[in-house]
Amino acid sequence: MNIEVRYYSKTGNSKKLAMAIGEELEKEALDITNNLDKDVDILFICNAIYWAGIDFNVKKYINENASKIRLLVNISTAGIKKSSYKKMKKLAKKNNIKISDKEFHVPGRFMGMHKNRPNDDDLLALREFVKGVIEDGRD
Numbered sequence: 001m002n003i004e005v006r007y008y009s010k011t012g013n014s015k016k017l018a019m020a021i022g023e024e025l026e027k028e029a030l031d032i033t034n035n036l037d038k039d040v041d042i043l044f045i046c047n048a049i050y051w052a053g054i055d056f057n058v059k060k061y062i063n064e065n066a067s068k069i070r071l072l073v074n075i076s077t078a079g080i081k082k083s084s085y086k087k088m089k090k091l092a093k094k095n096n097i098k099i100s101d102k103e104f105h106v107p108g109r110f111m112g113m114h115k116n117r118p119n120d121d122d123l124l125a126l127r128e129f130v131k132g133v134i135e136d137g138r139d
């Protein structure tokens, strides 16, 4: 199975999640300046909510790499909002990309809130989530 991990992170929280996925999969997690050079079975996209939405750069990345993504898995943090999943689902639909109905979301440190999040427990939970997604992909 060809699996890739990409992140966009203004303050490091999404990057932290991406690095944990990378460690779990023994695969380097890269930022979204790295386009996909071949088709991927699963793309873990680590992103966050800024100004109540998904960042323009993330949207651009998904739009430009859509044809190479067989399954998108959303991994997100946010300060206040629940998750970027709904917005990512809309973006995936627009681009005809299949998106997993499983997502991973935890609060992200933001202006004095959610100190230390994502924390070690979040990263452990994320690793379990990733294992589950890979198992599902093998079915």
Ligand SMILES: Cc1cc2nc3c(=O)[nH]c(=O)nc-3n(C[C@H](O)[C@H](O)[C@H](O)COP(=O)(O)O)c2cc1C
Pocket: 008, 009, 010, 011, 012, 013, 014, 015, 047, 048, 049, 050, 051, 052, 053, 077, 078, 079, 080, 081, 082, 107, 108, 109, 110
């Ligand atoms: C410029 C900026 C705008 C943000 N706007 C929102 C927002 O509208 N709603 C929200 O829930 N969180 C908002 N946040 C909080 C981020 O979603 C949260 O800190 C997230 O974990 C950041 O991820 P990152 O460290 O990967 O950039 C904002 C953070 C920044 C830096």
